[in-house]
Amino acid sequence: MVSFLVMLCQCKPEAKRIPVKKTAKKNIKKKEVPKLQKSWDSLNSKNAEVFLAAYGKENKETKVLIETKFGAITLRLYKDVPIHRANFIFLTKINYFNTTVIYRVAKNFVIQGGNSDNLYTQKQRRKYGNYLLKPEFRKNRTHKFGALAAARQWENNPDKLSSPFEFYIVHKRSGAHHLDNEHTVFGEVISGYDTMDKIAKVKVGIDEWPIADIPMTITVLD
16 A cells, blocks of 8 residues: 555554544534435435434344455444444445455554555545544443454544544454544454454555555445
């Protein structure tokens, strides 16, 4: 990956943050939420919460499959984190993730994906207004090994709003609990730990971006 890099803080591995790529930096202005339109294309930065709340009621799936050249990873999404779950299902069903890559491999920390330099990827993000999601922190949803969580900007983001497009999976066996109540955890790995281990071994360059892109496809199972 060449464009849109975000520099990481120079701190100990256990204190690393989860940044998003600069393409997802736009903030939401607090305005009156409009009524939901009956169209998948109506999602935007002003109606994200009401849109996804309604979408989640009609799309109740909780299991998705990530496929890569290293193998597959099956994820279970949590029902008690409804907006983030609905958002992930929505993006999966419109095939957004199928134009993205796993663009960050932080050894013994996280595997991160959901963006790319593909022009279509950026077009999709702009189409939906680069909206953000309010945090959905839960005491029982922590950054354990295999946790699925949403990336976010740390600067100029006091409300800890999540990127809807970029996610990460905790690969550290002891977890990454310094991120609890900092990033929303909305699912977990239920199979494919060996695939995670293979991905974690790839050669990375500056800022932990893989030397070779790792394309992925994500599909809804049930």
